[in-house]
Amino acid sequence: MKLYHREIGEGKPLIILHGLFGSSDNWMSIAKELEGHFKMYLVDQRNHGQSPHSDEFSYAAMASDLNEFIEEHGIENPSILGHSMGGKTAMNFAINHTDKWDKLIVVDIAPRAYPVRHDTILKGLRSIDVDHIRSRGEADKQLAEYVKDLGTRQFLLKNLTRKAEGGFEWKINLKVIDENIEAMGEGIEQQLASEKEVLFIRGENSDYIQDKDNILIVELFPNSEVKTVKNAGHWVHAEQPQAVIELVTDFLEVPNNTR
Structure with a gap:
């Protein structure tokens, strides 16, 4: 690769x-x-x-x-x-x-x-409606329901990027990371x-x-x-x-x- x-x-x-x-x-x-x-x-x-x-x-x-x-x-x-x-x-x-x-x-x-440590973070990331949010502020508000620490949210939301045609998408392969999170431990x-x-x-x-x-x-x-x-x-x-x-x-x- x-x-x-x-x-x-x-x-x-x-x-x-x-x-x-x-x-x-x-x-x-x-x-x-x-x-x-x-x-x-x-x-x-x-x-x-x-x-x-x-x-x-x-x-x-x-x-x-x-x-x-x-x-x-x-x-x-x-x-x-x-x-x-x-x-x-x-x-x-x-x-x-x-x-x-x-x-x-x-x-x-x-x-x-290590046991899986990132269940809550993954739930929070999955909760963000990337197809319909209009700003990072909206994404942060949705993620805050799961991740209370502002610094952690800011770190995680660096993975959110604007698409050329408008809207947002993930830089990370969230689906595959979620499916293989146990392997990371x-x-x-x-x-x-x-x-x-x-x-x-x-x-x-x-x-x-x-x-x-x-x-x-x-x-x-x-x-x-x-x-x-x-x-x-x-x-x-x-x-x-x-x-x-x-x-x-x-x-x-x-x-x-x-x-």
Whole structure:
């Protein structure tokens, strides 16, 4: 699958993968802070952003997409950063293609299985009558019946776009995401392990990476560490961007005098 992506910066290659309901745009502000150090590829994963839609939606498919993307663009030994769903994609790729990456950064997701967490969000998105709404304000009002937090609604409604002929449509493949949401909670079942360096970043106020997850993390990635960002939830990069930037530059060994 030919994925849409944005390129920014110069230097060592760094691929960035967004989370569920997100897009490459979510990481642009972080990328702008790093553009003097890395050649970054911000990728829209399948069924998200401006990348193609597909009835197949699984981590195996998205890891295959990533492998195809790296080969298509001739990217040699990139570091890979993935948030949430993107982190699971990155881990699946990393374990099965140990010779195609340098370092791995996983943001607020563990290799374990998760129960479905997004039922209410999906109900809210499905409730929006995209064929008849006349404004984003109308969409927000309908979504607010299910999602109370304004910031979360604003994030989700970035997926709503105007059609050239008028009206709105979803950028995301809402139907397929809804049908395959349980697959997004799947754990990594491979028994392979990678000795390469891996950094896990978790939000202090998030329960996605728990202390008990360290056992599985070390089994799969023996040369890994977990860093906690204070005063941050699951969207660590949005809530504490400077802390994330510092962790990324330290881990990827950007010299202090060039930051």
